Amino acid sequence: MRHDRTGRGREGLGSDLVTIERAVSPAQRAVEVLGGDLTEATLKRYLDGLPGVDTVGLEQRAASLGTRSIKTTSKAWALDRIIELIDLTTLEGADTPGKVRSLVAKALVPDAGDPSTPRVAAVCVYGDMVPYAVEALGDAHAAGRVTEPGDGLINVAAVATAFPSGRASLPVKLADTADAVAAGADEIDMVIDRGAFLSGRYGLVFDEIVAVKEACRRADGSFAHLKVILETGELNTYDNVRRASWLAILAGGDFIKTSTGKVAPAATLPVTLLMLEAVRDWHRLTGEKIGVKPAGGIRSSKDAIKYLVTVAETVGEEWLQPHLFRFGASSLLNDVLLQRQKLSSGHYSGADYVTID
Secondary structure (H helix, E strand, C coil): CEECCCCCECCCCCCCCCCCCCCHHHHHHHHHHHCCCEEHHHHHHHHHCCCCCCHHHHHHHHHHHCCCCCCHHHHHHHHHHHHHCEEEECCCCCCCHHHHHHHHHHHHCCCCCCCCCCCCCEEEEEHHHHHHHHHHHHHHECCCCCCCCCCCCEEEEEECCCCCCCCCCHHHHHHHHHHHHHCCCCEEEEECCHHHHHCCCHHHHHHHHHHHHHHCECCCCCECEEEEECCHHHCCCHHHHHHHHHHHHHCCCCEEECCCCCCCCCCCHHHHHHHHHHHHHHHHHHCCCCEEECECCCCCHHHHHHHHHHHHHHCCHHHCCCCCECEEECCHHHHHHHHHHHHHHCCCCCHHHCCCC
16 A cells, blocks of 8 residues: 555555455545645554543543433424434344345334424445345435435445455455445445454454445446444543544544444444544544444334434534434434333323324
């Protein structure tokens, strides 16, 4: 991996990296931030030179933000906004076209008894299920359009790059991504090579993200949005989470995402706070806004509200938009719907008042 000040790839560094045509934009951006040619050595020096994380301070701040309460009127807004930020997900080996259609039906009409209930931001499925999601959404499919709360459009997100392990050759990962985009995926959730990252081969991880970003290119030249899954539960330290966040952003990720949901721990408030701080610092440095997606383990509206507060206090309320913040969840929506029903009726409904899928 080597890029000069023009941002063009020049040569490999002798690792198992495959020489590929690279997207110029991320390389140019990284060169500008690093202040010199983009090489394995300069990238490692930059990432290893990031300030260490104050573990006690981070966890105390996350705990403090998690105790904030909101008024009833604000809670009604918060519940609706949580729904509008959800990537409604099914990622099981037993997924079928019928299950995906049921998921889309729930995304389109979350609560059949309350037509004021907003729609979710996206449905998230395996790549081979994308055509069924696109078909079921019909005119509600975002189809590459920028969505806003209340517009009724829903994105199709696809996991790719040998999700969840990431253990595949680069050509397989790129084909996985390109196939999903060609089928109509608006967003790609890729996984980084955690083995390469933990062994210090930052250049390999960088180049793979750049290559996957290029594979997100559509026939018309536009790009599907790229969410980069760090799998923070396998990164072992907060310092590694910070480095991986910066690496993913430098390489062109549109979002940084905590987890696949297949590894424990998945999303936690301290880790998400740390990633939000990276996004905040990147915005201060470059003026560019990057999204954050905590995924896995967020099952209650009470917990989700803690994340909303953390976002607002760390990067500002402007980040509480679907193009800048998402929840990766499967069961969260039902709890939010039950809480909405409680606010409107004054009493709790049983779990059988909402659909399972």
